[in-house]
Amino acid sequence: MKKLVGFVCSAVMFCTISVGSAWAETPLSAAVNDGLGSPYKWAGTTTKGFDCSGYTSWVFAKFNIQLPHSSKSQAQLGTHVDKNDLRPGDLVFFNTDGRGISHVGVYVGDGKFYHSATNEGVVITKLSDSYYVKRYVTARRILSEEQYTQLMTDPATQ
Template sequence: MKKKLTAVAVGCALLFTLGTGSAFADSKLDSAVDKALGSKYASGGTTTSGFDCSGFTMFVFGKLGIELPHQSGSQYKMGTAVSKDELIPGDLVFFNTNGKGVSHVGVMVSDGKFAHASSSKGVVISKLSDDYYVKRYVGAKRILSTDKFEQVTSDTEDHDDVE
């Protein structure tokens, strides 16, 4: 049953990502990420005035009604492990950028791309296939249930709760 639900969720994700531009141009997930894009990096930051990586994922998931702790290692302990070939928008991706274990986190936004707060560039979208991230990739976790995934990635006209 769990494998069937996962297959359905992945299938839905693939259908959504076949378009051009942003995979979820009118979704709650996309709207939450868009509100933060371009924000500067700030250690300990959790607002559009400045984010660190886990502050950014806290912000995005907070807009979706899900609380996350403010530390990438703590976020890594949540959810269900997901293999790289099963990643869908909303999955958290984790990296070891300092040689001491999980130290960076981002959120998948479309096929092979994730949004994150880069210490040098602020909140940006990067490719998981970039050499830097390939070498530092630790794993991924699915925080969103199948129902929540469908809710936050479906097109919607009403974004009042994401303001």
Template sequence: MKKLVISLLGFAIIFSSGAMTAFANEQPSFQGEVKQLVGTPYKWGGSTPQGFDCSGFVLYIFRNFDLNLPRTSEGQAKVGEHVDKDDLRVGDLVFFNTSGKGISHAGVYIGDGQFVHASSSKGVRISKLTESYYQTRYVTARRVLDQESYAKLVGVAS
């Protein structure tokens, strides 16, 4: 029940303002950082704002949470706890099979059915899980943030 209340609170905070301003008090803010990184070019092996690949982008986003995540999307899909698609909350990792050979793409769920990721064709962008390309390639999701880190991410005192 506590997880549900915290998840709902985080969701309400994110979408109550309409714009990506719900995290104005958190430095650096998750939503602000996402907004700044959208449009960053794709770079194979990249993990900096000069260019990202998908797993490098995930590593960069979570650098403030002292998480020891694997470098590849396949490895990242093995950490944390499994989350059903219907139970996703902001900060959960989402994984896709874009190569036909298993998990090959990762992103970060940002709420409202959307995730942010480094697309090999368009760089860092926000996409919907319901887009046919991603919907048919979705594999799993993982929760890697504990409650304290989640509260920090969404700007709520733990």
């Protein structure tokens, strides 16, 4: 059942964050989908288990972009992005413990982000989710324009 749910979620997001054809898969969509359904594991950095910053680090490592394994440290990278200007690949940050930035995810478009949630593992969540909307802190853009174009282009169309 868990694999079926993961497959259905992957299929939905496959169509949601792709550019061009509705069935095109971008490098970014492939990377985030690869981890979907993986369990939560404190300090985890593999599909056997991720914490939130372990997941974001793992996604971006696929593109030779090294991120520190800490949501607070990741929030110091790149440039600030207004919530209204988010684009796929931006990192979104939340205060889930009452002490500042403590959670991170990868924004994928359409108001959604992938992240490793403590009680769910790697899932897709809407920024408008009542839990996360109250805890949203900031977003950072770590991809250059060139990197963004590469990660959002279906290799089959090149």
